[in-house]
Amino acid sequence: MTLVIRRQYPPWRKLWIASRWKNCVSGITKIMARMLLAPRLLRRLARLLRRHGATADEIIGDSQVDRDLGRYFGGGLYEREIDYLVRNEWAREADDVLWRRTKCGLHMTADEKNAVREFFAKH
Helix, strand or coil, X not given: CCCCCCCCCCCCHHHHHHHHHHXXXXXXXXXXXXXXXXXXXXXXXXXXXXXXXXXXXHHHCCCCCHHHHCCEEECCEEHHHHHHHHHHCCCCCHHXXXXXXXCHHHHCCHXXXXXXXXXXXXX
16 A cells, blocks of 8 residues: 655645746736847746846846847846846855856856856956
8 A cells, every 4th residue: 555645735826826927927028028039038038037026127127139138148147137136135246146146057157157257356
């Protein structure tokens, strides 16, 4: 006889997940209406939206194309996001951004991580 234990979720969990997804789709729709998006850029901005939620619009600002977001470091991380993290979330070094605030370091090569470290060394 095998004992199967099923995890019981609270009844509001599905509504919570649906509302988060709805907010994410709503945010992407607003961004798409404003920017000229290539599919690759849409994936990057979706990551940014998941990381920052409602503040993603503040980070993106008045950008129309991806070059308006500044340098792309890899892993979905743009220069404008780093500037936002330094200004508003007290990120002081590259590891603050790569591992503590965004976890973008998980999706970057060693060269891309070093580029972020060099950026912090210069600024």
